[in-house]
Amino acid sequence: MKISKAALHPYRLPLRSSWLTAAGGFGEREGWLLRLDSGCGARAASGYGDCAPLPESAAETPAAAASWLCAQARRLIGMQVDDALQAIGPAPGDAPAARLALETALLDLAAQAAESSLATYLRAKQKDVPAGPAPAALAVNAALGSIDRLADESVDSACRAGFRILKLKVGVAPIDHDIEQLRRIVALLPPGVQLRLDANRAWSGAAAEYFLRRCADLPIEMLEEPLAEPTLEQLRSLQGQTTIAIAIDESAERLDTLRILQDAPVRRLVIKPTRCGGLLAAFLLAQRALAAGLDCVVTSSVESACGVTAAAHLATAIGNQLAHGLATSEWLAADTGAPPTIVDGRLLLPHAAGLGFMPGKGIAFSPIADWPLEE
Known part of the structure; x- marks a missing residue:
């Protein structure tokens, strides 16, 4: 299963009321929805990942996260999904939300190929974890x-x-x-x-x-x-x-x-x-x-x-x-x-292979190639 395309959707999601804590608060969540496509025809599949930098994070702004996503996703085009998972390496300290989105989309595709839920696929990837399907x-x-x-x-x-x-x-x-x-x-x-x-x-x-x-x-x-x-x-x-x-x-x-x-x-x-x-x-x-x-x-x-x-x-x-x-x-x-x-x-959990997430109506993705990289 090769990655053929990558695309992003930027979002700003307002909260019904402010989320308040002793450390501060926020009234909206800003981030990026990533889609990775693979295959074609009956074998076509899409994997999704959510990049939502933590509101208190000064290092990982939404713009910096998008830049990291674009740079990494561009170099994965044409790779097999398993190879891409190896290529993104361990979690970085400077872009954890962006890396989470990219890894999630790749795991979504991998779990769909394995015809298992993402939870079951995660268990199968780890040593010393009992085999079998995860609870629903x-x-x-x-x-x-x-x-x-x-x-x-x-x-x-x-x-x-x-x-x-x-x-x-x-x-x-x-x-x-x-x-x-x-x-x-x-x-x-x-x-x-x-x-x-x-x-x-x-x-x-x-x-x-x-x-x-x-x-x-x-x-x-x-x-x-x-x-x-x-x-x-x-x-x-x-x-x-x-x-x-x-x-x-x-x-x-x-x-x-x-x-x-x-x-x-x-x-x-x-x-x-x-x-x-x-x-x-x-x-x-x-x-x-x-x-x-x-x-x-x-x-x-x-x-x-x-x-x-x-x-x-x-x-x-x-x-x-x-x-x-x-x-x-x-x-x-x-x-x-x-x-x-x-x-x-x-x-x-959704009754589907992989992540089981589908974007809602009105969610429009733009190809990664259309997004400029942050200097």
Whole structure:
């Protein structure tokens, strides 16, 4: 299967309301949808990838990502898909979102050729992973945004939709206000529903300890990134003081992922494919984390439907029983296509070989050759 053509579609997707965190916020997602074509006639196939640079990334702007995509995709024209996967090399530090898009499109084509879902294909590519098809569905948490803006109706709606884990952003408001709002929300929860909190590095060590003491009686399943200036020692101490799973996300690179895997100071590691620079690198990281005693949660950064679908295949391939953070598509007022369906708190993977993503109406691609390279 040779790559015959490559094309891009630029997008700006407005959010229904601003995505606010202690680290800032954004009101739209900007990026690029990549299409790689192969074969012709009855053997023709298209693979898709989503390039959505993280909003907080200063190095990988959408323009820089597009330039990297164009340069790399142009040199892959005429290559076999497997050779192209080898040619793009390991994930770079300067263009992880662009590399993710290119690798995803190649893996989409490869999985279609193998007549398997992308999740099953990912499992088959890794050593020491049980053979056989990946599950067709996985649990996901509701993404309800900042606790400071959360209405009772949103909590009730998520619970009625079958979500068993509700994720909230904390750390934007003063800590006692957050605790007061948490107790208000907990009073609304039916039995068995738990909360997952993300502080986005809002607090000092003393503030995080205070928060955990005050919330020890609440049904909190996970607290993500509580410390503003985390060290492995601080995280280990904090995890030792609570039964709540502490999770590392954006601070993993700063703390050195290798040391985290060696020391396992907390119970969970959050994996964002965009930050990892590819699905294969993310899957390998998850396997290494599992061997180190860390559970993994795959999360979206409000990518388009293509990116969320790819992340869902990754989470399904990992195969743990945790709820993953992939129910973010409702935040978008427009999208690149239909996102995966969520029923009773579970995301359903497309019934198709490969990624299973199709662009929506009005998505127009331009050949890579038409895009100028950034100087």
